[in-house]
Every structure is written in C-alpha cells, then in structure tokens.
Amino acid sequence: MMRVLALVPGGIGDQLLFFPTLESLKTKYPEVRIDVVAEPRSVGAYRLTTLVDRVWSFDFKGRNSLADWGNLLGNLREQEYSAVISLGRTWGVGFFLWLTGIPQRISYQGEGNLWLTQAIPLKSEQYAAEMYHDLLQGLGISGQCPPIKIQLPKADLDWAEAEQNRLGVKESGYILVHGGSSELALQKGINKIYPPEKWSVVLKKLQEAIPQFPILLLQGPEDQEFVAKLQSMVDLKVTSPKDLGKTAAMIAAANLFLCTDSAPMHLGVAVGTAIVALFGPTDGQKLLPQSSKFKAVQSASKSIGDIEPQVMIDCILGK
Helix, strand or coil: CCEEEEEECCCHHHHHHHHHHHHHHHHHCCCCEEEEEECHHHHHHHHHCCCCCEEEECCCCCCCCHHHHHHHHHHHHHCCCCEEEECCCCHHHHHHHHHCCCCEEEEECCCCHHHCCEEECCCCCCCHHHHHHHHHHHHCCCCCCCCCCCCCCHHHHHHHHHHHHHHCCCCCCCEEECCCCCHHHHHCCCCCCCCHHHHHHHHHHHHHHCCCCCEEEECCCCCHHHHHHHHCCCCCEEECCCCHHHHHHHHHHCCEEEEECCHHHHHHHHHCCCEEEEECCCCHHHHCCCCCCEEEEECCCCCHHHCCHHHHHHHHHCC
8 A cells, every 4th residue: 555644844724735735645546545744733634634544743843852853753664655745845854754764755846855756846936735736746646736625523513503503693694704813923023913903994894884794703722812902892703613623614604704814714715715814924825726705915015914904895895
C-alpha cells in the first residue's frame, strides 16, 4: 500500500487550504494511506475530513530539543512512507526530510533543494490552495485544484440547529459576523482585527437596511474582549461554538458571513456561505477563491483599520 506523509505547519486555515491537495491525492490513488504532521493548535481541523488516516502533533515553532526532533524522526521512520510532501522549503526542513529516509521527498524550490527528490516551483501569486496543490506534481498528479470540502458530524449540525432555535433565528435566517482575533498573529505584528467602532457603523446600517435578518456575533476563544466592546455599541446576539465543527455548522446556516482573514473564513468557503471578508496586511486574492459568492474588501494601505465602513456597506448591499 502506498503511504504518503504531509508536513503542514501553520494554523487551521493552512490545514483547510491543504484539504484540496489531500482530495486530489486520494482521487488519484484511492488506496493511499495519508498521514499528516500538524501543530497542536491545528490538529482539530482533521476532525472535518476522512481523507487522513493519522495526524501527528508537533509544535514546529516551539522550543524543541534535539530529543523532541529525534522522537518525531524515529516515529516517522518506523512508518515506512513511500513519499513525503512538505510546505516548508528551508534548508533545515529539507535536511529533516532527508533524515526520514523517505524515498520521495517533495517540497518547493528553495534552500532545501539539495535534500529533495523533487523541487516544485513556488507560484505564490495564486490562491493558496492552488499553490499547495502544485506540490502534487512531484507525484505525477496535475489538473485543476478542487474546492475546499469538509464533512460536518451530525452532532454538530444538530447543535447548530438547537443554537439557532435558542437565539430565535431558525426561521428568519441571519447574518453572522466574526471580527477576527488572533493572539499569535498580533504577536507577529499582523493585525487582522477590524476596529469595533467601525464594525458598529457597518452593523447598524445593515440593521436599518435589511432588518429581516438578525445579526449574530461569532465568538471564538480569543474574542471575548472584542465581542464585549462591540456589544456595548450595537444590540447583537452572540453564539460561542466550542469547536470547529459547530463553528462551521453555524456558518453554513447563515445567509451571509462577514469576517476578516481567519480560519472561520476558510470554513465559510468550505460550506459555500456567501462571504464578505476584510483584508489588511494579507492579500484577499491569494486567500479567497475566485467566485461571485466570496468578496474581498482590501485595504489599499495594508492596514485593515483604514477600510471605511461605507466601502464595506456598499459591497454588502451591492452598490
């Protein structure tokens, strides 16, 4: 049996963007066994797919000792993989891939070329899922990148239905809002949070323009302060799903999802909900697929706070 390992560092969004690559691999080789190495914060994404057989948890960015790397290396060598795909392209990543002893070692062209068997050109100007999908060229797989797909457990769909009933929006439908708060991104100096003061202008206008759709705030584990501040300005109901499946189910049931660049945004793409997303330091053209359902509002200054509320309002209302 063919066994393939994928090293996918990064957050939940990176894992979701990698799902199309996994799908194409499984379509080409239905009997393939696929394992993934992901960071602890991102392992939960694989609860939403049946394409992966095993997920190894490893904190790529943590303060790992030689023993930590050695343990991971030993575990991977025991599996006798036939190929490994890696999103990392540094010298160190390439060397690590070589140490695994895996015959086919595929990554992007870069510092680690010496240790690879196939180095794929990095086309970073395209949609990120398509960029990841290019790595399959190393396994002789070409063709169009499929859309992100996820599978929602029935328990999560049932929870979302009960939550809509609790909030009184089951019959009316609703607009869902996620402000986008990431402590890790802020630590890196990447601010993807649209100011609550400007959100309040947008949401009050929507309440006037389309009052038939109540507005819900999606509160994640790092969003408490943001949500509390926005609630002090606008009368809004809040939903707080406890995991990715429940979050995706609430997004799937929404008529419209307003958000910033975040993992929930990629969940919205996967479930096909109409999206208007705000982008500051990141590039919407690389993080949203080309579709009339998904609209990116990009800050010209790369500062998300510089986007005027009226620009977003016009985008939402189609003006």
